[in-house]
Amino acid sequence: MTVVISKPDKNKIRQRRHMRVRGKISGTAERPRLSVYRSNKNIYAQLIDDVKGVTLASASTIDSEVSGKSKTEQASGVGELIAKRAAAKNITNVVFDRGGYLYHGRVQALAEAARENGLKF
DSSP: OOOOOOOOOHHHHHHHHHHHHHTTOOOOSSSOEEEEEEOSSOEEEEEEETTTTEEEEEEETTSGGGOSSOHHHHHHHHHHHHHHHHHHTTOOBOEEEOTTOOSSTHHHHHHHHHHHTTOBO
16 A cells, blocks of 8 residues: 655645634724735735725735836835835724735735835734
8 A cells, every 4th residue: 555645735734824814813994904915926915904895005016116126126115015005095003914924035025115114013
């Protein structure tokens, strides 16, 4: 009898980690959730009011303001952009939702740029 040991699916593990975190945090209109999604090519950030189920602001590397740099620099640009769009809607306090990703690299760059530009979390 042969036993096949399969390699763990990293995205499934991330999704399970994300669902554990999402059970503990929720965004409101006063303190929305800053949700981060990272693909191989792009990074996306949204400010979400979970009570109403609406997105208050969003930014991504697809936006023309942040394209054409390294991925980490683009992530910093997205953090800066989401902070400016939040400030335009009088939002200063947020709950950071790293989406199950480790707080490292592009996710960390986005978070630190958002903090430097006025978001508190």
